[in-house]
Amino acid sequence: MKANWSYPTAIRFGAGRISEIAQACAAAGIAKPLLITDKGLADLPITQGTLDLMDAAGLGRAMFSEVDPNPTDRNVDAGVKAYREGGHDGVIAFGGGSGLDLGKAVAFMAGQSRPLWDFEDVGDWFTRADADAIAPIVAVPTTAGTGSEVGRASVITNSTTHEKKIIFHPKILPTIVICDPELTVGMPKMITAGTGMDALAHCLEAFCSPHYHPMSQGIALEGMRLVKDNLPRAYADGTDIEARGHMMSAAAMGAVAFQKGLGAIHALSHPIGAVHNTHHGTTNAVVMQPVLTFNRPAIEDRLEMAAAYLGISGGFDGFYDFVGTLADSLNIPKTLTALGVTDPDIDALVASALRDPSVGGNPVEMTPEGTRTLLLACF
Numbered sequence: 001m002k003a004n005w006s007y008p009t010a011i012r013f014g015a016g017r018i019s020e021i022a023q024a025c026a027a028a029g030i031a032k033p034l035l036i037t038d039k040g041l042a043d044l045p046i047t048q049g050t051l052d053l054m055d056a057a058g059l060g061r062a063m064f065s066e067v068d069p070n071p072t073d074r075n076v077d078a079g080v081k082a083y084r085e086g087g088h089d090g091v092i093a094f095g096g097g098s099g100l101d102l103g104k105a106v107a108f109m110a111g112q113s114r115p116l117w118d119f120e121d122v123g124d125w126f127t128r129a130d131a132d133a134i135a136p137i138v139a140v141p142t143t144a145g146t147g148s149e150v151g152r153a154s155v156i157t158n159s160t161t162h163e164k165k166i167i168f169h170p171k172i173l174p175t176i177v178i179c180d181p182e183l184t185v186g187m188p189k190m191i192t193a194g195t196g197m198d199a200l201a202h203c204l205e206a207f208c209s210p211h212y213h214p215m216s217q218g219i220a221l222e223g224m225r226l227v228k229d230n231l232p233r234a235y236a237d238g239t240d241i242e243a244r245g246h247m248m249s250a251a252a253m254g255a256v257a258f259q260k261g262l263g264a265i266h267a268l269s270h271p272i273g274a275v276h277n278t279h280h281g282t283t284n285a286v287v288m289q290p291v292l293t294f295n296r297p298a299i300e301d302r303l304e305m306a307a308a309y310l311g312i313s314g315g316f317d318g319f320y321d322f323v324g325t326l327a328d329s330l331n332i333p334k335t336l337t338a339l340g341v342t343d344p345d346i347d348a349l350v351a352s353a354l355r356d357p358s359v360g361g362n363p364v365e366m367t368p369e370g371t372r373t374l375l376l377a378c379f
Contacts, residue, residue: 002212007215007256008150008173008177008252008255008256009150009173009174009175009176009177010027010175010176010177011150011176011177011179011252012024012176012177012178012179013179013245013248013249014179014180014181014245015180015181015182015241015245016180016182017178017179017180018046018049018050018053018140018178018180018182018183019053020178021050021053021054021057021092021138021140021178022053022054022056022057022059024138024176024178025054025057025059025090025092025138027175027176028090028136028137028138028175028176029089029090029136029175030059030089030090030091030092030136030138031059031089031090032059032060032062032086032087032088032089032090033054033059033060033062033088033089033090033091033092033138034062034063034064034079034082034083034086034088034090034091034092034106035047035050035051035054035061035062035063035064035091035092035094036063036064036065036067036079036091036092036093036094036095036099036102036103036106037063037064037065037067037094037095037099037103038065038067038068038069038095038096038098038099038102039065039066039067039068041065041094041095041096041099041142042063042065044186045186046142046183046186047063047094050092050094050140051063054092062086062088064078064079064082064083064106066078066079067079067095067098067099067102068098068157069098069277069279070098070157070164070273070274070277070280071098071101071102071105071154071155071156071157072156072157072158072159073116073117073156073157073158073159074159075102075156076102076105076106076109076116076156079102079103079105079106080106080109080110083106083107083110083135084110088110088135089135089136090107090135090136090137090138091103091104091106091107091135091136091137091138092137092138092139092140093107093137093138093139093140093148093149093174094139094140094142095140095141095142095143096141096142096143096145096146096191096195097143097145097146097148097155097195097198097280099142100139100141100146100148100149101146101148101154101155101156102154102156103137103139104137104139104148104151104153104154104172104174105154105156105167105172106135107134107135107136107137107172108129108134108135108154108167108169108171108172110133110135111130111132111133111134111135112129112130112133113130114128114129116156116167117158117165119167119168119169120165120166120167120168121153121165121166121167121168121357125168126168126169126170129169131169131171134169134171134172136175137172137173137174137175138174138175138176138177138178139174139176139177139178140177140178140180140183141177141179141183141184141248141251141252142183142184142187143184143187143191143195143251144181144184144192144195144196144199144234144244144247144248144250144251145194145195145196145197145198145199145251145281146195146198146251146255146280146281147199147202147251147252147253147254147255147256147258148255149174149177149179149252149255150173150174150177150252150255150256151172151173151255152168152169152170152171152172152173153166153167153168153169153172154166154167154172155167155270157274158274162274162275163270163271163274163352163355164270164271164273164274164356166357177252179248179249179252181241181244181245181247181248182241182244184234184244184247184248185238185239185241185244186238187238189235189238189331190279190282190331191279192231192234192235192238193231193235193281193282193285193330193331193332194279194280194281194282194285194332195251195281196227196231196234196235196247196250196281196330197231197281197282197284197285197288197326197327197330197332198251198254198280198281198284198285199223199227199231199247199250199251199253199254199281200224200227200231200250200254200285200288200323200326201254201265201266201281201284201285201288202220202223202251202254202255202257202258202262203219203220203221203223203224203227203250203253203254203257204220204224204265204288205258205261205262205263205265205266205358205361206219206220206254206257206258206259206260206261206262207220207221207224207257207302207306208263208295208298208299208302208303208363209258209260209261209262209263209361209362209363210261210298210361210363211260211261211361213259213260213261216256216257216258216259216260217257217260219253219256219257220253220254220257220258220260221306221309222253223249223250223253223254223257224250224306224310225309225310226246226247226249226250226253227247227250228310228312228322228326229246230242230243230246230247230250231243231247231326231330232326232329232330234247235329235330258361260361261358261360261361262358262361263291263295263358263359263361263362263363264287264291264294264295264353264358264359264362264364264366264371264374265284265287265288265291265358266284266356266358267353267354267356267358267359267362267366267371268283268287268291268349268353268374268375268378269283269284269287270352270353270356270358271348271349271352271353271356272287272336272341272344272349274352275344275345275348275349275352276340276341276344278336278339278340278341282332282333282339283336283339285327285330285332286327286332286333286334286335286336286338286339286378287336287378288323288327289320289323289324289327290374290377290378291374292316292319292320292323293320293377294364294370294374294377295362295363295364296316297364298363298364299316299363300315300316303315303316303319304316304319306319307319307322310322335378335379336378336379337379341379344379346372346375346376347372349375350368350371350372350375351368353366353371353375354366354368354371
């Protein structure tokens with residue numbers, strides 16, 4: 001019973017609070033922000049409206065949007081170049097996981113002299129960074145899944161090795177977060193489903209992790225309840241602002257909770273997404289039931305308690321069936337093959353999964369043989 005615990009940042013939660021973007025920048029000490037988002041969001045009304053708010057407050061309307069769905073080191077380099085050349089003093093990370101992760105990485109790397117991969121989440125590598133050179137960040141999520149807005153890390157794909165790497169530093173944590181559920185109203189059903197299942201995966205894996213973190217344990221459990229009760233509503237009616245708001249809460253709660261650890265769901269989905277460019281949350285959803293089966297010996301009793309809290313009958317089996325029924329209702333593909341993963345290099349994916357930091361939080365040891373069997377069960 002020995003652990004290091006820390007909890008997230010200032011969050012301005014509520015419909016319409018994007019109107020406070022200028023005040024948030026002022027509170028973070030940002031006078032000339034660079035808004036970083038992904039290509040798909042750049043021209044949408046929610047993004048242009050935010051740029052209008054910035055412009056009206058004298059903050060300019062600088063934007064960088066060359067962000068891939070799975071952001072890469074090349075995206076980071078291009079973003080840092082734009083940040084430096086524009087003379088910016090902070091970042092507004094705007095969007096889903098890709099925009100948020102890239103924005104945080106640019107704010108982190110803009111003042112560093114060492115290469116990106118020197119700061120991978122390995123041991124105390126984060127201490128190599130010049131902490132005073134990390135730019136302030138205001139994070140504005142527009143999806144309800146990754147929870148990256150309350151995280152101290154960015155997931156960046158190595159464009160050479162096609163591996164997802166976690167870049168960590170405590171000061172990557174955004175200074176202020178604006179969680180405005182109105183920004184998520186226009187999400188397509190497919191993205192609502194995939195990001196929502198990502199939030200469930202974070203809460204589920206944190207809840208099942210063997211590490212000692214009772215605060216995260218409680219947050220993970222309530223996060224699962226919010227997903228169970230509200231994801232079907234948000235999927236059925238994208239304008240249901242109450243359901244959208246609860247899903248934004250669940251997403252942030254999942255990212256807070258996974259301080260306790262992740263596991264095989266993410267260890268598999270990271271390399272699959274990096275190599276085959278699949279949507280992260282949807283990939284998590286596809287592998288969720290096989291991972292539950294794999295981990296059953298270690299988590300059956302724990303999930304029986306969770307099922308009781310969630311109002312699911314049947315203990316572990318009932319929870320397993322709930323996951324499958326929910327995924328079916330959201331039109332999640334049943335296998336990785338159906339997701340579009342063809343001609344996979346199983347040996348390479350297994351090796352990459354076993355190198356992923358999430359492995360350490362899985363309640364059942366992930367051996368090469370067991371991981372290979374698990375992966376094949378997902379196809």
